[in-house]
Amino acid sequence: MEGTVERHTIATVVDNEPGVLARVIGLFSGRGYNIESLTVAEVDEANNLSRITIVTSGTPMIIEQIKAQLARLVPVHRVSDLTVEGPHVERELALIKVAAVGEKRVESLRVADIFRARVVDSTERSFVFETTGSTGKVEAFIELMKPLGLVDVSRTGVVAIARGAGAM
Amino acid sequence: MAREQMGGSEIIIKALVDQGVDVIFGYPGGAVLPIYDVLFGQNNLRHVLVRQEGGAVHAAEGYARSTGKVGVVLVTSGPGATNAVTGLADALMDSIPVVCLTGQVATHMIGNDAFQEADTVGITRPCTKHNYLVKDVADLARVLHEAFYVARSGRPGPVVVDLPKDVMMAHGPYVSPASVKHRSYRPRVKGDLALVREAIDMIAAAERPIFYTGGGVVNSGPAASQLLVELVRLTGYPITSTLMGLGAYPASDRQFLGMLGMHGTYEANLAMAGCDLMVAVGARFDDRVTGRLDAFSRGSKKIQIDIDPSSINKNVSVDLAIIGDVGHVLEDMIKVWKSSVARPNGEALAAWWAQIEEWRRRDCLGYRTSDDVIKPQQAIERLYELTRDRDVYVTTDVGQHQMWAAQFFKFEQPNRWMTSGGLGTMGYGLPAAVGVQVAHPDSLVVQIAGDASFLMNVQELSTVAQHNLPIKVFVVNNRYMGMVRQWQELLHGGRYSESHMVSQPDLVKLAGAFGATGLRVTDPADLDAAIEKMISTDGAVVCDVVVDSDENCLPMVPSGAPHYEMILGDENEGKAKAEVGDDGLALV
Numbered sequence: 001m002e003g004t005v006e007r008h009t010i011a012t013v014v015d016n017e018p019g020v021l022a023r024v025i026g027l028f029s030g031r032g033y034n035i036e037s038l039t040v041a042e043v044d045e046a047n048n049l050s051r052i053t054i055v056t057s058g059t060p061m062i063i064e065q066i067k068a069q070l071a072r073l074v075p076v077h078r079v080s081d082l083t084v085e086g087p088h089v090e091r092e093l094a095l096i097k098v099a100a101v102g103e104k105r106v107e108s109l110r111v112a113d114i115f116r117a118r119v120v121d122s123t124e125r126s127f128v129f130e131t132t133g134s135t136g137k138v139e140a141f142i143e144l145m146k147p148l149g150l151v152d153v154s155r156t157g158v159v160a161i162a163r164g165a166g167a168m
Numbered sequence: 169m170a171r172e173q174m175g176g177s178e179i180i181i182k183a184l185v186d187q188g189v190d191v192i193f194g195y196p197g198g199a200v201l202p203i204y205d206v207l208f209g210q211n212n213l214r215h216v217l218v219r220q221e222g223g224a225v226h227a228a229e230g231y232a233r234s235t236g237k238v239g240v241v242l243v244t245s246g247p248g249a250t251n252a253v254t255g256l257a258d259a260l261m262d263s264i265p266v267v268c269l270t271g272q273v274a275t276h277m278i279g280n281d282a283f284q285e286a287d288t289v290g291i292t293r294p295c296t297k298h299n300y301l302v303k304d305v306a307d308l309a310r311v312l313h314e315a316f317y318v319a320r321s322g323r324p325g326p327v328v329v330d331l332p333k334d335v336m337m338a339h340g341p342y343v344s345p346a347s348v349k350h351r352s353y354r355p356r357v358k359g360d361l362a363l364v365r366e367a368i369d370m371i372a373a374a375e376r377p378i379f380y381t382g383g384g385v386v387n388s389g390p391a392a393s394q395l396l397v398e399l400v401r402l403t404g405y406p407i408t409s410t411l412m413g414l415g416a417y418p419a420s421d422r423q424f425l426g427m428l429g430m431h432g433t434y435e436a437n438l439a440m441a442g443c444d445l446m447v448a449v450g451a452r453f454d455d456r457v458t459g460r461l462d463a464f465s466r467g468s469k470k471i472q473i474d475i476d477p478s479s480i481n482k483n484v485s486v487d488l489a490i491i492g493d494v495g496h497v498l499e500d501m502i503k504v505w506k507s508s509v510a511r512p513n514g515e516a517l518a519a520w521w522a523q524i525e526e527w528r529r530r531d532c533l534g535y536r537t538s539d540d541v542i543k544p545q546q547a548i549e550r551l552y553e554l555t556r557d558r559d560v561y562v563t564t565d566v567g568q569h570q571m572w573a574a575q576f577f578k579f580e581q582p583n584r585w586m587t588s589g590g591l592g593t594m595g596y597g598l599p600a601a602v603g604v605q606v607a608h609p610d611s612l613v614v615q616i617a618g619d620a621s622f623l624m625n626v627q628e629l630s631t632v633a634q635h636n637l638p639i640k641v642f643v644v645n646n647r648y649m650g651m652v653r654q655w656q657e658l659l660h661g662g663r664y665s666e667s668h669m670v671s672q673p674d675l676v677k678l679a680g681a682f683g684a685t686g687l688r689v690t691d692p693a694d695l696d697a698a699i700e701k702m703i704s705t706d707g708a709v710v711c712d713v714v715v716d717s718d719e720n721c722l723p724m725v726p727s728g729a730p731h732y733e734m735i736l737g738d739e740n741e742g743k744a745k746a747e748v749g750d751d752g753l754a755l756v
Contacts (some may be wrong), residue, residue, distance in 0.1 A: 018301070
């Protein structure tokens with residue numbers, strides 16, 4: 001396959017029904033596509049629709065295939081490649097646990113402040129920070145926490161939405 | 169107005185009848201007994217009892233492919249469903265509309281490892297177009313109607329509806345097919361007219377064009393085949409077909425170059441390699457067609473017409489893609505062609521045809537007959553000659569005999585040729601023939617079988633007997649898994665590892681045991697008489713045609729080779745050695 005590997009953020013609106021996530025994941029594993037992150041939640045209770053945001057990578061030909069394969073799944077209503085369809089916002093949320101005392105504990109708070117991360121749990125020996133932002137920001141925060149006593153990370157993966165007034 | 173309440177099993181049968189189903193292929197078991205109980209007391213649906221559930225799916229495929237209708241399967245839970253999996257995967261690969269109803273343990277037992285429980289929707293998810301588990305009888309009728317809609321719409325495929333036993337026993341409302349509209353699935357059938365115009369401009373400007381057509385034409389219906397013939401004749405261009413597309417264009421026509429691909433003709437493959445414009449119609453650039461991808465028809469512009477957007481640019485990048493049903497797009501193309509002033513460059517086209525005729529003179533399908541032993545090509549060629557004036561349908565298994573059938577049996581109409589193309593399922597032919605004969609009781613249905621493939625579903629001879637199906641099984645018997653043997657000869661140094669069918673049963677006696685007539689022919693001089701006898705004998709016949717064990721199916725594009733590099737027959741008397749690198753050996 002020619003072409004360089006690109007990272008794309010793809011949003012899909014699907015019927016909120018049993019098995020729909022398995023179909024999407026099975027498509028990726030069965031055809032050997034990458035999943036860098038995947039998030040899913042119901043977004044429209046009245047119409048019983050969920051939104052799945054997938055960050056994937058591949059050559060342009062593979063990315064086209066991924067979109068076409070997603071679109072032909074029967075419960076998939078819409079597929080939108082946010083990376084090519086114009087400006088969009090990507091965010092993820094991370095919960096980051098740091099176990100530290102003394103100077104490192106103080107330093108972790110200072111860094112958290114710079115990143116506008118919130119303390120959502122605190123003990124004498126640990127903090128849990130909540131941070132939101134782009135993947136790059138979350139990763140930078142985690143990197144800085146490593147020497148300060150990082151013990152656990154939980155991330156949502158990317159959610160994304162197009163900028164402007166239009167709906168998907 | 170209160171809607172009528174019915175038992176779940178009655179809903180199922182009514183939904184099938186309202187969908188126009190007249191026959192189902194199945195096998196009962198504990199989890200589907202309520203459905204079979206309703207079947208017992210009605211006359212609208214015919215049930216064909218197979219001998220293993222895999223046979224039921226292939227029979228439904230044969231029925232679907234020969235009629236254009238949806239084939240219907242009914243099997244029980246657990247092993248009934250898992251036995252059906254191969255057939256479902258086969259139908260998915262070949263885009264065959266099938267609805268498969270599977271029994272399931274009662275909803276409250278699901279997940280408890282109950283007797284004959286399997287996660288049927290989980291197992292069949294990647295080998296169906298879509299599947300459903302119906303947990304509430306209120307959804308039952310809607311889901312069944314949706315299943316038929318999904319199976320036959322767009323690119324057709326198999327749909328499983330998993331039915332827990334308590335849902336069959338519960339009472340709920342019935343809704344008619346007309347009241348069901350799918351929420352999200354709306355495949356595009358009309359092509360973009362601007363793109364059609366662009367395509368016609370490209371077609372008119374081409375100097376070395378070729379039509380490359382596939383199973384999508386057959387799936388689009390007989391009208392699409394007629395439109396294809398019209399367009400191809402209007403242009404005067406050459407046409408080649410995939411294995412799946414055979415019959416969509418009449419094989420005896422001068423413009424038809426035969427099948428292309430791994431065992432395609434020299435002229436078809438070289439024309440594909442040398443063309444300046446390729447018009448792919450309902451064909452998906454399968455690896456059996458393209459050979460080594462980076463060497464595939466590098467100099468040509470490519471137009472692709474397909475109903476499935478995921479078939480576009482999957483293996484081969486095309487210059488112009490038209491998404492839509494082949495029939496609709498061909499109709500528009502003909503209209504645009506007729507109203508367009510642009511016409512092909514006659515001189516260039518004449519030169520192109522002259523080149524093609526030169527390739528044709530290579531007579532790549534030529535073989536040498538012998539006085540002592542029947543050649544497999546000869547067996548199929550004679551079968552074709554002696555049945556060509558009849559109303560004949562052909563099914564095959566998978567392997568050498570299948571490729572010879574594709575090469576030597578000339579199909580003039582669509583829906584006459586049933587073969588497992590994508591999945592390559594040995595044992596497909598006999599149960600598929602069951603489905604074809606059930607759909608066409610008065611036609612001649614011939615299964616061209618390999619001796620190894622035939623044994624894979626030979627139990628279906630019992631189905632043939634029960635339903636008095638006059639199927640003619642034409643076994644091209646070389647005592648080998650012939651294609652495995654051929655690859656071992658050409659690619660693995662002649663080490664015939666486990667490909668020799670030792671202890672083969674006596675097929676004449678085997679036929680007799682199943683109540684069929686058994687014939688055997690070994691002498692080339694008796695071949696025609698044996699074929700005539702097979703055709704004229706009432707009821708089912710197994711004709712054991714003992715052929716040369718060592719014959720190879722040629723031409724052959726070795727795995728990993730470009731599609732224009734073929735091993736040809738007579739230059740090396742069928743004893744060719746393929747030069748294949750490690751990369752090629754890794755390919756199937």
